[in-house]
Amino acid sequence: MENMNLQPDTVRSVYPTIDASTSLQQSAKGKVVLITGAGRGIGQAIAVAFAQASAAKLILTALEESELDETRQKVQEIKPSIQVFSRALDVRSNADVENFVSQAAIWAGNRIDVLCCNAGISPPLVPIASGDPDRWWMGLEVNLKGVYLFARHVLPIMQAQRAGHVIITASRAATRAEENLSSYQISKLAATRLCECIHRENQEMGIRCFAIHPGGIVTRLLTDIETKEAEPWASEAVKIIRPHLQEDISLPDMLI
Numbered sequence: 001m002e003n004m005n006l007q008p009d010t011v012r013s014v015y016p017t018i019d020a021s022t023s024l025q026q027s028a029k030g031k032v033v034l035i036t037g038a039g040r041g042i043g044q045a046i047a048v049a050f051a052q053a054s055a056a057k058l059i060l061t062a063l064e065e066s067e068l069d070e071t072r073q074k075v076q077e078i079k080p081s082i083q084v085f086s087r088a089l090d091v092r093s094n095a096d097v098e099n100f101v102s103q104a105a106i107w108a109g110n111r112i113d114v115l116c117c118n119a120g121i122s123p124p125l126v127p128i129a130s131g132d133p134d135r136w137w138m139g140l141e142v143n144l145k146g147v148y149l150f151a152r153h154v155l156p157i158m159q160a161q162r163a164g165h166v167i168i169t170a171s172r173a174a175t176r177a178e179e180n181l182s183s184y185q186i187s188k189l190a191a192t193r194l195c196e197c198i199h200r201e202n203q204e205m206g207i208r209c210f211a212i213h214p215g216g217i218v219t220r221l222l223t224d225i226e227t228k229e230a231e232p233w234a235s236e237a238v239k240i241i242r243p244h245l246q247e248d249i250s251l252p253d254m255l256i
Contacts, residue, residue, distance in 0.1 A: 028053035032108045035060055036091055036150060037119030039067025042169060042214060044074065046116055051075035051082055059104040059112070060086040091119045091146030101153040111161060115154045117147040118169040125180045139183030144190045151198055155207070163206040168195045170211040
């Protein structure tokens with residue numbers, strides 16, 4: 001029987017920061033890139049990296065319009081000629097995602113080369129037996145359903161052009177089970193499996209899918225753990241994972 005487990009982890013030493021403004025400056029030349037969760041943190045850093053790598057058009061979405069405006073300003077400071085299509089939306093809404101992708105694709109000439117599914121949340125750190133069921137489920141709605149919906153509506157475009165990359169911001173939380181973090185860990189584990197399914201179903205059409213585990217990054221999602229809703233140990237847990245700055249985030253050159 002075929003082994004149905006996740007692909008084995010490949011562990012290497014940490015590679016140096018990949019600077020999209022130097023050796024990769026032309027690596028995304030002419031590309032159309034869609035990024036969810038692009039208003040801040042890792043998503044904003046990805047947008048900046050693609051601007052440095054000479055992408056032609058960015059399609060950006062996040063919950064807050066003001067955050068998207070900030071990202072737009074940053075990428076256009078780097079590359080004034082870059083075109084940006086942005087809109088605030090909830091990635092859990094099929095109708096909103098379908099409408100957004102449809103309009104963005106028309107704007108981009110019915111082409112999307114790269115889809116970065118980055119939008120995500122971390123529900124409160126609480127035990128399964130005492131947490132709010134609705135807030136627990138929201139983690140899967142955003143971190144899994146949101147990825148599925150964007151893949152569902154972008155993949156037909158990539159299939160028609162017989163090329164594309166789907167990049168999912170996963171987490172090393174997908175590979176381990178810890179107390180009080182079940183919603184986040186389960187959603188990231190499922191998103192990693194979804195990545196494998198996307199890759200298998202579409203690799204013959206020139207489409208590849210990657211799940212990136214960025215490690216601890218100093219973003220609002222991480223620092224929000226240190227809230228009154230969290231157990232006292234939460235802030236200590238944040239300190240020991242050795243987070244690094246979002247400015248260090250880019251994408252390996254094989255993805256760009």
